Amino acid sequence: MIIKPLHEPEWLCLIPRFQGEHAEKQHFENLVKGYEGELKFAGLLEEISDDWLILYDLRLEYRRTIFQIDALLISPKSLHLFEVKNFESDFYIDSGKWFTINGKEIRDPVLQLNRCEFLLRQLLHEYGFNIPIKGNVVFINPTFTLYQAPLDLPIILPTQLDRLVQQLNRSAKKPGIRDINLAEKLAGAHLKRSPYDHLPEYNDSELKKGIYCAACSSFSISLKSDQITIICGKCGKEEAADSAVIRTLKEFQLLFPEEKVTTNRVYYWCGEIFSKKTVRRVLGRNFVLKGGGGSAHYVDLRADLSNTGMRGK
Template sequence: MIEKTLKKPHELLIYEALLSRIPFSKKEESYFHNLKLGYEGEEKFEQLLKEKIDDQFIVISDLWLEVHTTTFQIDSILLTGDTLCFFDVKNYPGNYIHAEKRWYKLPQKEINNPLLQLKRNETLMRQILLELNVDLAVDSYDVFINPEFTLYQAPVNKQLIFPTQIPKFIKELVAKPPITSLQHSLAKQLIARDLGKYPHPRIPTYEYHQLTKGFRCGKCCRLTVYIEGRNCVCSKCQQVEPVHGALLQNIEELRLLFPDKKLTTNLVYDWCGGGYSKKSIKRFLEKNFRSVGTHKWVYYL
């Protein structure tokens, strides 16, 4: 059973909301790409566990934990009757090589050795279990989820799970003994310690007046949408979606980017690029949000 499901990171939501509205630097583009790739890998692995793991085990996704002022992230935890297994999911595409205990993306870009990070997190997880007075074995794994990943000169290490090994690895996990009340209690305690959002987000600086306004396409994410009857149509990819769905998505992005701004008809009209009538926006807000104030001072929650 999944006790805590994976949620899209706040940083990634911000980047997606800013996409096409403000130009990213090369560094920001790279960071956004890695955020998206990482989330997609974790999502794929969680889905695998969801399909294969039954109620005799507990799955906890995406925890930010702290021990002795040190924070660390765990992509996924599987609690069995005798082991806490945790996984660092790597969605690396392309060719890599292991040489002299160092990792390189070919041809010659050195990357962090994932095993070093894994060992650090394993040590911190053991310290948390010690604080909780829980005596449970800890196994940690780097799971390489991308089918296009290749590691040349790969070390023989049971903590490294490569794409072709994943099916057999999952079968070995489900053969472990079922959970007891100890694991149920531990799951609740670990989730209670979750810090939530990443404590040191790297979000681009932006102001409302800097952002391009308009409806965003739900498929290609471009701001190339026009209203046709009750639908939004993208002039780039020809995606068609109900206008109320697109309007709600636009409003959610607006509230995400500017949580302190009062949600008014005029603000939403401007945010949508003037492409939808104020009268229709007002009706939508009255139907889907709670109004506060009267006449020209009304806003919505």
Template sequence: MKKSNHLMVLEYMERRGMLVDADAKSQLYAMQKGFEGELAFAALFERFANQDWLLIYDYWFASGKKKQIDFLLLSSAVWFQIEVKNYEGRFEYKTGECWHNGKLLDENLFSNMEERARRLKKIAAGVSSKIQVRSIAIFINEFGQTYFDETFTGEAINHLQIKDFFWSIRNVQKLPAWLEDKVRLALEEERGTYAIAFKGLDPGVFELVRQGVCCDGDESCGGFHAVRHQQYSFICQKCGKIESLADVIARHAVELRYLFYDYPEMVTAGNLYLLMGGAVSKIAIRKHLSAKYDLVRVSNTHYYRINI
């Protein structure tokens, strides 16, 4: 599973001290919690589920609102739309509205799932009229509680019920190759891309970005503690992780690409030299980037093409 580009942009902006907007910080926290929940579900699937299910992560419809699905769990008889929520505290469904810790949520989780289920049913019908489509919300956080009033008609389970859910669908038969190809093709025809508009930094604020070589160790480290260890490596003075010079340069180049998401031409040896606080020479930067990425020549500017 890969983090979305949107999440990567926000995380790199926070690391470099450029995430000052309160709404953006709140969005970053929500996206990080969501991704943690999805990782936890994928790990539980790997551990407890029948692996004959076809699992598809982060599916987007090509058009329309409310169009992203966390997981599709597919067989020849049943398609599950799985929405994973990593809410701490209390989630409540009351008279058709969704609340979290006493706050009314902007969107109704289950109404959105119903809309996506209608679209899934159309795709499934093109594969086989016998396929059933079900939608399940999984509240995966062990510190979360859920409450549903008598108006609730959907399907929802908490973290304690996930293993029982996998056990209940253990007898699925593996999709034959020809049918799996048909299913993938049908889904691909309706698949879109990440559709939420977002932006990275503007080149004009580059000089305000916190400079230096950061550590890529444990998240609890997460600071600018990496220093030159030997000629071809760096070491973090806090957590002790040693990283090769080539990996440090490539990682910071990718970070630069994400920070200035809309401006790929920002990935130059000069800009990377500044981002890393002058810790690595431009000659070394050019050498290692040239070995890994294509050099694009545009008028007087040379930059490295990094596809993300």
């Protein structure tokens, strides 16, 4: 039973803006790869017994230290903690350190797991739960190979994934009220992501302004003669001004959560494609205008909803 599902990260919609020569492109590509790995693992866990209580992508805090859990499975007998890695191709371990096959040292994923396990144990202790935790790093990518791995490492290799599913099915046990309480308590303790956590360094001038096509992400957008419909020069997809402005504005708010939404700001952020009059009309229809004169700005009444995971996938 899934208690906390895996949601599409909000920053996914920002990716077209960082394409090209952006210095952080690699960083973003790694984030996407990580998310794809988590999705794949969630797909695999669809095959396990419904008795397991599953929480994905938990961000918890213990005494001001934030830690993140990719997947947590709860049963009356034990907790299974999974750190999911979507590493591709060959790696090796030498004197306890992890390297790519080209000899570049990487962060030890088992250390990361241990830290997470330690913090979770402390937190559970504080909650009054004393339940064994089994942690594992899961390598989900079928191309991953690890040389010179000690036998006792808490890792699950791609060739062992089927066995993991079988083993979880064998050890499944109906959850009790106490287990459900724990799952709900942890889900309730989940910290919302601040946009900064997962976003690379950027400033306004580095980001591509304008509206990109909702279908193919191309920035070759032009305004049709009706002045309220845009059309993509690459794939021909049309979109109404309202939808395009709101969609683009959401990204702006994600990137600059502190900034006030004003007609001018949105006008420039949309690449000056719509007239200020159109921008004002769209904002007026979808937002509430607060303040007057120089401090006038728009407030989204549904802003609270957008962060609660109610967005569709």
